[in-house]
Amino acid sequence: MILDKNFLQNSAFNKAEYNYSQDDLSAGIIHxxxxxxxRSHQAYLLDSLFNQRKDLNYGIIGAGLREYDTFMRDDLLKQDCLTTLVQRDENTTNTRVLQSMIDFIEVDNNLLVESLCNENIKIVSLTITEGGYYIDSYGNFNIQNEEIQADINNPDNPKTAFGILIKALKIRKEKGLNPFTLLTCDNIAHNGNVLRNVMVKMSQQIDADLSEYIASNVSCPNSMVDRITPTATKEDIAFIQSEYGYIDNRPVFSEPFIQWIIEDNFCNGRPALEEVGVMFVDDIEPYELMKIRMLNGSHAAISSVSALLDIDYVHEALENETVKTFLDSIINKEVIPVLKDIVTDINLDEYYNTVITRFANPYIKDTITRICFDNSNKQPKFIIDSIKDGIKNNVNVDGLILACALWCRYSIGTDENGKELDINDARKDKLKDLALEAKDNPIVFIQFDEIYGTLSQNTYFSETFTKFLNSIWENGVENTVKNYNKQ
Structure with a gap:
């Protein structure tokens, strides 16, 4: 039997735990x-709030801009936008069907603009990946990007998320409707500020008055999100059918841990998510820096070395002594010493232990391929920024630089046994060309200024990177990492 509204209402599955249904909701958020x-994070927390019979006017409508979004939409509509979420670790398995999404807009930009102009929509949230904000390695908005320029020159027929949002805000302004809050849920430092900068600078090129209106009236709160959510597998789908007797073609599996911290800055109301554990704060910077450098940074640090050592899962990487020691050295010797003077109200050693415990959860089956995804956008934020701060604070950052050299070797696309690596990165062809050239001239790779900026001009960085990359080619990946671990 396929999961749908009728199945959920008529089955005994978790029935006592459902205090609301989709029919009780009205739309207040477009995601x-x-x-x-x-779905494992925002949709889950809203489902928890709705289950308390609170803020039922903040139901979620899904939206997408790309062709691949049509597949998600089709699958979810077939099951009435319901999602099975399974949270599990070595001790517990908790399963719930989430009902917080009530519709999914057809992948049509005009329909999306129309939906955004509904006065009941008070929040527009986004998860469009780190690469979706058109920012370069310096953190600047690349307004010259072809897609951005196309929207600036044709604002009535926008294709990007930002062009669509600008058009919708213009219509709402003209109709005298309150603007919506723009809430980004992507892993970017100061993500709300980044989003605001894109919106203001892009709209300046379209309509100066509208740009001023957006800058003055539209809230873009910074937020920090955290929950490890790997891609569901065929085995996961089979698990749902075997354990619960129905088919969900889009289940979600996650760890039990969840965190969402948001600056309390909303221009048109918000749901009372503090009732279900969300933290609303005045300044998010210490929290997001800790998470980006220690959690996302840990993923980035072990991604390439694990792939090159033919390790399939994150929990297996933590079981590998070479990888685990490498990560411990980076975080304890190179990351925490810089953060301790910035994050003063949190025990960073305890936080790192929490990170390691979460990574070691064998039931998540978080793949190395997933944490390698889009590495060219992750490296600047999760690794290179730590290197820059370490150099500035006279902290030895050899391990972080070794992570860069390992990423260079990974970018060739094969491991040391010739096995092809599954590289999913918009820059993979350019990176491969540079990585191949760097075999004889290492400095070439770090002169890719879209990634490294001017860092290659730092003698310590360039010499250390060269030393490590030469060692990888001469002595192999594992021996190079082991030698670093002995330091």
């Missing part, structure tokens, strides 16, 4: 970029 993480 652009409906993936696994959104």
């Amino acid at each position: 652009i970029g409906v993936g696994n993480f959104h």
